[in-house]
Amino acid sequence: MPENWRKSSYSGGNNCVEIGRIGGRAAIRDTKAPDSARLTTTDTQWTDFLTAIKHGRFDG
Numbered sequence: 001m002p003e004n005w006r007k008s009s010y011s012g013g014n015n016c017v018e019i020g021r022i023g024g025r026a027a028i029r030d031t032k033a034p035d036s037a038r039l040t041t042t043d044t045q046w047t048d049f050l051t052a053i054k055h056g057r058f059d060g
Contacts, residue, residue, distance in 0.1 A: 007031060 005020040011031075018034070020027045026046035028039045041049070052058065 005029070005034075 005018040007016050007018040016031050017028050018031055020029070022038065022040055025040040025042060028041075030036065
């Protein structure tokens with residue numbers, strides 16, 4: 001189980017995701033179901049995802 005799950009300070013209530021670490025990997029979970037499945041990624045995948053967000057790749 002990872003320590004220090006974090007969610008954005010901009011989130012309201014339980015309608016968001018949290019990030020943490022599991023076995024040296026980035027992990028993402030739903031705040032509404034914290035004990036259910038988690039998505040894990042390698043550090044490279046996580047960095048690439050964040051870079052894509054910062055560069056507006058997912059903007060509509």
